[in-house]
Amino acid sequence: xxxxxxxxxxxxxxxxxxxxxxxxxxxxxxxxxxxxxxxxxxxxxxxxxxxxxxxxxxxxxxxxxxxxxxxxxxxxxxxxxxxxxxxxxxxxxxxxxxxxxxxxxxxxxxxxxxxxxx
Numbered sequence: 001x002x003x004x005x006x007x008x009x010x011x012x013x014x015x016x017x018x019x020x021x022x023x024x025x026x027x028x029x030x031x032x033x034x035x036x037x038x039x040x041x042x043x044x045x046x047x048x049x050x051x052x053x054x055x056x057x058x059x060x061x062x063x064x065x066x067x068x069x070x071x072x073x074x075x076x077x078x079x080x081x082x083x084x085x086x087x088x089x090x091x092x093x094x095x096x097x098x099x100x101x102x103x104x105x106x107x108x109x110x111x112x113x114x115x116x117x118x
Contacts, residue, residue, distance in 0.1 A: 018047040019110040022081060024088045026103015038101050042081075043113050044070070056114045081105050 022042040027035050044051045044062070051072055052059045063071040072079040076093025090101040 017107075017110075019045045021108040021111050022088075022105040023108045024081075024103055024105040026088060026101055028090075028101040029099045031099070038103065041108075041111075042072070042079075042105070043111050045110075045113055048113075050113060052113055056111075059113060059116070 022044060023039075024042065025037070025039045028038045030036055040053060042051055042053055043056055046062070046065055049062050049065075050059050051062050058074075060072070060074050063073050065071075066083075068083055070081050070083060072081075073093075077090065078093065079088070079090045081088050086104045086106060088101075088103045088105045092099065
């Protein structure tokens with residue numbers, strides 16, 4: 001338990017918890033080329049194989065959990081988080097949507113994922 005508490009707020013290094021949030025920040029580039037600061041939060045439940053973004057209005061299945069990376073996808077977009085370094089990369093699936101977003105994520109205490117109403 002003490003080791004788990006010590007990891008809260010740390011990079012994703014050696015995280016073994018099954019439920020956690022990822023607080024991610026980085027930069028994206030607009031279609032006009034301007035750099036934009038980007039912040040987001042991903043709620044992750046590895047035991048249920050689900051995740052959701054921000055306020056958790058839409059839950060989705062985690063694509064793949066490997067020793068070194070977690071892959072998420074939704075609506076043609078692909079996101080990966082390196083479990084060793086915390087590096088984050090979001091790739092839009094459709095041409096004309098926002099360009100790639102890169103940054104880092106830190107493990108944070110888990111915010112429960114909203115249950116479905118039906």
